[in-house]
Amino acid sequence: MRTGLLGAGLVRGWKVRVGLSVIGFFVLLALLGPWLTASIPGLDPRANDLTAIGQPPSAAHWLGTTQFGQDVLAQTIEGARGSLFVGFLSAVIGTALAILVGLPAGYFGGRTDSWLNFLSNLFIVMPVLPLILIVAGYMQGTGLWVIALIIGFFGWSGGARTIRAQAMSVSNRDFVLAMRTLGEPHHRLLFHEVLPHLTGWIAAMFLSGVIGGVMAEAGLAFLGISDSGAISWGTMIQAAQQQSAVLRGMWWWFVPPGLCIALVATAATLVNFGVDELANPKLRTVRRSVVRRAQAAETTVGSDA
Amino acid sequence: MTATTPAPSAPVAAPEPPVLAAVDVTKHFAVRSAVGARSVVRAVEGATLDLHRGRVVALVGESGSGKTTLARLLAGFYTPTSGEIALEGVPVRQRRGRVERSYHKDVQLIFQDPFGSLNPLHRVRHNLERPLKLHHGVRGKAELDRRVRELLERVALTPAEQYADKFPHELSGGQRQRVVIARALAVEPKVLLGDEPISMLDVSIRLEMLNLLDRLRTEDGLALLYITHDIASARYLCDDVVVMYAGEMVEGGPKEQVIADPQHPYTRLLVESSPDPGRGARDRDALFDADADGLGEPPSLIDPPPGCRFHPRCPFAMDVCRTQAPPRADLGDGRWARCWLHAADRTITQENE
Numbered sequence: 205m206r207t208g209l210l211g212a213g214l215v216r217g218w219k220v221r222v223g224l225s226v227i228g229f230f231v232l233l234a235l236l237g238p239w240l241t242a243s244i245p246g247l248d249p250r251a252n253d254l255t256a257i258g259q260p261p262s263a264a265h266w267l268g269t270t271q272f273g274q275d276v277l278a279q280t281i282e283g284a285r286g287s288l289f290v291g292f293l294s295a296v297i298g299t300a301l302a303i304l305v306g307l308p309a310g311y312f313g314g315r316t317d318s319w320l321n322f323l324s325n326l327f328i329v330m331p332v333l334p335l336i337l338i339v340a341g342y343m344q345g346t347g348l349w350v351i352a353l354i355i356g357f358f359g360w361s362g363g364a365r366t367i368r369a370q371a372m373s374v375s376n377r378d379f380v381l382a383m384r385t386l387g388e389p390h391h392r393l394l395f396h397e398v399l400p401h402l403t404g405w406i407a408a409m410f411l412s413g414v415i416g417g418v419m420a421e422a423g424l425a426f427l428g429i430s431d432s433g434a435i436s437w438g439t440m441i442q443a444a445q446q447q448s449a450v451l452r453g454m455w456w457w458f459v460p461p462g463l464c465i466a467l468v469a470t471a472a473t474l475v476n477f478g479v480d481e482l483a484n485p486k487l488r489t490v491r492r493s494v495v496r497r498a499q500a501a502e503t504t505v506g507s508d509a
Numbered sequence: 510m511t512a513t514t515p516a517p518s519a520p521v522a523a524p525e526p527p528v529l530a531a532v533d534v535t536k537h538f539a540v541r542s543a544v545g546a547r548s549v550v551r552a553v554e555g556a557t558l559d560l561h562r563g564r565v566v567a568l569v570g571e572s573g574s575g576k577t578t579l580a581r582l583l584a585g586f587y588t589p590t591s592g593e594i595a596l597e598g599v600p601v602r603q604r605r606g607r608v609e610r611s612y613h614k615d616v617q618l619i620f621q622d623p624f625g626s627l628n629p630l631h632r633v634r635h636n637l638e639r640p641l642k643l644h645h646g647v648r649g650k651a652e653l654d655r656r657v658r659e660l661l662e663r664v665a666l667t668p669a670e671q672y673a674d675k676f677p678h679e680l681s682g683g684q685r686q687r688v689v690i691a692r693a694l695a696v697e698p699k700v701l702l703g704d705e706p707i708s709m710l711d712v713s714i715r716l717e718m719l720n721l722l723d724r725l726r727t728e729d730g731l732a733l734l735y736i737t738h739d740i741a742s743a744r745y746l747c748d749d750v751v752v753m754y755a756g757e758m759v760e761g762g763p764k765e766q767v768i769a770d771p772q773h774p775y776t777r778l779l780v781e782s783s784p785d786p787g788r789g790a791r792d793r794d795a796l797f798d799a800d801a802d803g804l805g806e807p808p809s810l811i812d813p814p815p816g817c818r819f820h821p822r823c824p825f826a827m828d829v830c831r832t833q834a835p836p837r838a839d840l841g842d843g844r845w846a847r848c849w850l851h852a853a854d855r856t857i858t859q860e861n862e
Contacts, residue, residue: 377625378620378622378625378626379625379626379627379628379629380628381586381620381626382618382620382626382627382689382692383628383639385584385585385586385613385617385618385693386613386617386639386640386643386692386693386695386696387609387610387613387614387640387643387644387696388639388643392639396631397628400630401630
């Protein structure tokens, strides 16, 4: 019931609805992509059609073909898988690290806080992009997994600071102290008393992490740091750039992946607006109580009858 | 040193040793101002307090007098800067992990704000089941249900089944505070510390809460510390009263004597300031030369006045009050006061009166 209500709260408002449907569409595309491209003839992202090289959109190739005679539509579908995979995995890693570092720092305070805060400050001031370049260059020849790991590993520090600040404020509230007086061990206090109050922040952080991950992957691919075999929106743009698609006016090559990245980012931002509303517990409390009261009334009526 | 019960012959003296005792407990907080200057807040200075089985001690004083700090010291949230807290005669030192839990099995704290001390995300049931699981190893749904029902019935939240599955925001302030008390009771503590447990509640339900606390004391033999700034409720509920001013305890003893015949000027001021329909408006003016309102604010605990901390506001302040802290004077019948008026040299008192 709780998830249902949470969902009901989330789906309220057009922003969240639009955002969720766009993201849902791309996730479906990522999941069904291989099956789609395999089952529909002429939609093989890797097949080189030498009769159609650099063709603009046509009936045979809806989004045209690349300089290598590959179908852009097929590549965009296939690219959704790579880009979203990197986006979600790096967001999961980044968010998990942010919680692992920020939550104990804010909750325990003192020396623990000093050390963990030092660590996140270190990662904040570190020049991340050059470091990613070096690490990625060092691990050359590896796939999207490593890219996602690197992006996640270097992208948690800002989130850790946010979580730390929030955890600090929640930890000092009376109910945490009260449960401690009851004898609750620290891990229960951390994960059952403090963490649930940060859900809104974490969800927002995760969504912006997805945006960041998709963008960073595209950026890295554009700079040439990616697996040459893998197809993502980033690698598509990079290939287009290498073949001077802009100069040749082959807009159909780089506009679809670019548009997709922009769409996913916009959609995630829209969902974030809704999560922000949810992060304010008062908004949710009111709604929940209303629903429960209505249900209670229903059940009493039902039992009476 | 059992300070509140010095004379064994006194009628108030409990024969058994105190459950929880604070001996000369001091707590200083280091603070730093915006410019980096360090200073020390002397929140509690030399507090001595005994809590006995089945007795209620009221700790009264105005805001900022260190009442809550003392409660939190007793609850184990802070370690005393100096002095000692003893649970059943055993000094409590490092409170971490298992030691902390065993301490909290005996000492529970009720917070002032029932709206803040329940996690809004947990149902009433969760709050009551956790202590049962933690301290009594209660497992099994049926047994937990039974114990939760019992607890809710003990604090008069009936029908219990209905309340068990509610969220805090669905309860009123008084109902929440009952849940908080039930949660503390689930531990089956020996000492209950109430940090202004009724001050956030609606006036109409305060009496019910006081009666509930009174029942717990008589039926379960709990030792209760009742912190308040409301003399009337202290008089209703308690056996003994201890008055705090600016981090120091200034007077203590059985409630009737302390409230009816206060010995320390601050206690007098406190008692006089509580409304009493039977008293003429003139009495207070006569006592404090009509300028009690101009007596000023409680002092800063960072830089407390030298000597007696009350002297800047005291209508009877003498030279000695400005330089030397008064010793504790036992006045018999378990009463004591920390005031130069009652110090060994009683002649000063007479001259002043």
